Amino acid sequence: MEATFEDAVLAREIGKRGAARVDGRPATPAQLRELGRSLVGVHGQHEHHTLLDPEAQTGLLDAFAGALAVRESVAERYGAWNEAAAHLAGLERMRDRGSREREYLAWQLEELRGAGLRPGEDEELAAERSVARHAARLAELAGRALEALRGDESIAVAAGDVRAAAELDPRLGALADRLSALEDETADVAAEVRHYTEQLDSDPGRLERIEERLSVLESIKRKHGGSLEAAIALRDRLATQLVEGEDLGAAIEAAQARTTAARTGLETATAELTGARAAAARRLAAAVRTELEGLRLEGAGFEIALRAREDLGPAGAEAAEMLFSANPGEPVAPLSRVASGGELARVMLAIKAAGAEADRLPTLVFDEVDAGIGGEAALQVGLRLKGLGATHQVLVVTHLPQIACFADHHLVVEKGPGDGGRNVVRVRELDGDAERAAELARMMSGRVTEKALARAHELLEEARS
Numbered sequence: 435m436e437a438t439f440e441d442a443v444l445a446r447e448i449g450k451r452g453a454a455r456v457d458g459r460p461a462t463p464a465q466l467r468e469l470g471r472s473l474v475g476v477h478g479q480h481e482h483h484t485l486l487d488p489e490a491q492t493g494l495l496d497a498f499a500g501a502l503a504v505r506e507s508v509a510e511r512y513g514a515w516n517e518a519a520a521h522l523a524g525l526e527r528m529r530d531r532g533s534r535e536r537e538y539l540a541w542q543l544e545e546l547r548g549a550g551l552r553p554g555e556d557e558e559l560a561a562e563r564s565v566a567r568h569a570a571r572l573a574e575l576a577g578r579a580l581e582a583l584r585g586d587e588s589i590a591v592a593a594g595d596v597r598a599a600a601e602l603d604p605r606l607g608a609l610a611d612r613l614s615a616l617e618d619e620t621a622d623v624a625a626e627v628r629h630y631t632e633q634l635d636s637d638p639g640r641l642e643r644i645e646e647r648l649s650v651l652e653s654i655k656r657k658h659g660g661s662l663e664a665a666i667a668l669r670d671r672l673a674t675q676l677v678e679g680e681d682l683g684a685a686i687e688a689a690q691a692r693t694t695a696a697r698t699g700l701e702t703a704t705a706e707l708t709g710a711r712a713a714a715a716r717r718l719a720a721a722v723r724t725e726l727e728g729l730r731l732e733g734a735g736f737e738i739a740l741r742a743r744e745d746l747g748p749a750g751a752e753a754a755e756m757l758f759s760a761n762p763g764e765p766v767a768p769l770s771r772v773a774s775g776g777e778l779a780r781v782m783l784a785i786k787a788a789g790a791e792a793d794r795l796p797t798l799v800f801d802e803v804d805a806g807i808g809g810e811a812a813l814q815v816g817l818r819l820k821g822l823g824a825t826h827q828v829l830v831v832t833h834l835p836q837i838a839c840f841a842d843h844h845l846v847v848e849k850g851p852g853d854g855g856r857n858v859v860r861v862r863e864l865d866g867d868a869e870r871a872a873e874l875a876r877m878m879s880g881r882v883t884e885k886a887l888a889r890a891h892e893l894l895e896e897a898r899s
Contacts, residue, residue: 444469486770486778488741492754495738498789499714501707508703509748516694520888522689524675539672542658546669547653549699556651556662559644566641569634576631583624593617700746707750711740717752718788721833725818730811731777733762736784756781779804787818798822801831812836816897835874839893844870867894 444466447453496505522857528535565572593613598604651662658665678685715738726734740752757766760777769781786798800819804812816837822828823842832838844864852858864870875886876894 442469488753488755491738491756491769492749494785494789495714495718495754496707498718499710501710501714502547504703504707504710504748508700508707508750510695511703512746512748515693515700518689518693518696521671521675522686524671524691525678525682525686526691528675529686534670536676539676543669543672543676546654546658546665546672549650551651551654551662551666551669553663553666556648559648559651563641563644563648565634566644573631573634576627576634580624580627580631583620586620589613589617589620628780659748704746704751708740708752711750711752711754711854715740718785721788722781722784725787726780726817729780729784729814731760731780733765735759735762735764736781737766744807749792780811783815783818787822797827797829799829799831804834804837805833808834809836813896816840820897833877835877835890835893838877839870839890839897844873846873867891870894 443455443457445455445458446463446466455462456466456469495843496502528539565755566652583849593610593616594615596606597610600610654665658668678689719736719738722730722736723734726736737757739755739757741755743750756769758769758777758781759766769778783800804815812834813836816834817840819828819830819837820840830837830841838844844863845861848860848862850855850860864873871887871890871894872882874890876883878889879886
């Protein structure tokens with residue numbers, strides 16, 4: 435399956451190889467997923483249920499409030515405060531434990547400095563170890579490849595022959611150029627393979643030295659944070675602490691001032707985020723209630739409560755909780771307790787419609803949005819999906835003609851026999867009102883009848899108006 439965007443073409447081959455490509459270049463499926471998340475929002479039965487998660491609800495509210503930058507600032511300030519508080523705690527621990535703590539820290543620092551740590555060294559050595567372990571096999575394979583490249587003159591002969599033929603028939607000029615380029619590329623590859631074989635380390639003691647160094651690094655990582663980066667950070671922190679320990683009183687006083695300032699900065703950013711959330715919660719709740727009325731959930735209640743967290747964190751001082759009631763007069767309660775599958779799909783659509791301008795994803799995919807609905811409610815769902823299409827590319831998978839009639843383009847998915855007797859899935863675009871009406875009629879009655887066809891044309895006209 436392949437999707438084209440303004441700046442990127444993402445391709446995923448489904449099968450044994452499972453290849454992934456971005457703009458024609460090889461990529462991992464994980465890279466494809468990560469890029470896809472920034473381009474496409476998929477809303478299916480599973481995705482509707484993510485709406486039940488308070489953190490997902492908080493993220494939706496922050497996006498609607500236009501407060502994502504403020505939230506990022508809160509996370510950064512929380513990290514700065516956390517780091518300052520940890521540094522202060524270390525100095526206070528040194529003060530409370532006296533000279534014995536200083537001696538222990540000095541011993542740790544000496545061990546870390548003596549190890550001569552360098553960022554990324556463990557990964558580099560692990561890669562080098564793999565080469566050293568298989569040096570003989572690598573040399574054998576590279577040598578055979580080099581001999582094959584040296585002995586294969588077919589490309590050079592073909593290039594010469596086609597070039598000579600091009601002098602008689604200019605139409606062959608382009609092929610001659612391509613063969614010449616291929617000949618040059620083959621020569622370059624041969625040179626690089628030869629250089630690689632010359633660089634292979636034949637020192638039999640190198641592998642032993644690599645293993646010894648990796649053993650030292652693994653020991654350091656186990657004792658000091660689990661990674662080389664953590665050990666290096668600890669080394670630098672200990673060096674600072676021991677220097678400050680020479681005048682511990684002044685160092686603690688300065689660390690207290692930094693921690694207080696960091697906490698003040700965190701509280702200021704958090705208060706700004708809280709204010710933005712409170713204002714946005716009222717606006718979003720009102721807009722969603724309006725959308726739910728149109729989606730035939732008349733009298734449905736929808737509120738957004740802000741629940742205080744135990745302490746300030748990287749996501750602020752509170753979490754959003756969306757509250758819902760499907761029937762007039764019923765008290766609102768958390769979505770997870772009261773919303774059915776069909777209601778949840780419509781709540782998600784209402785939120786998307788209310789916050790369309792704040793949604794930064796250019797493409798939205800809706801699957802199962804028609805779960806548990808029909809009739810006039812389905813028409814209203816289709817109308818809102820069409821409204822979203824004014825600002826986004828919207829793809830909808832549906833079995834309801836009342837929704838399908840609103841689309842600008844209709845694609846039919848069909849399964850049938852292919853080559854070799856295997857079933858294959860085909861996707862084709864419907865062309866013109868006649869084909870669209872016929873497919874809508876088939877969706878309504880299972881076959882194309884005059885009455886169903888007439889109603890299908892009415893749906894198309896209603897959708898246009």
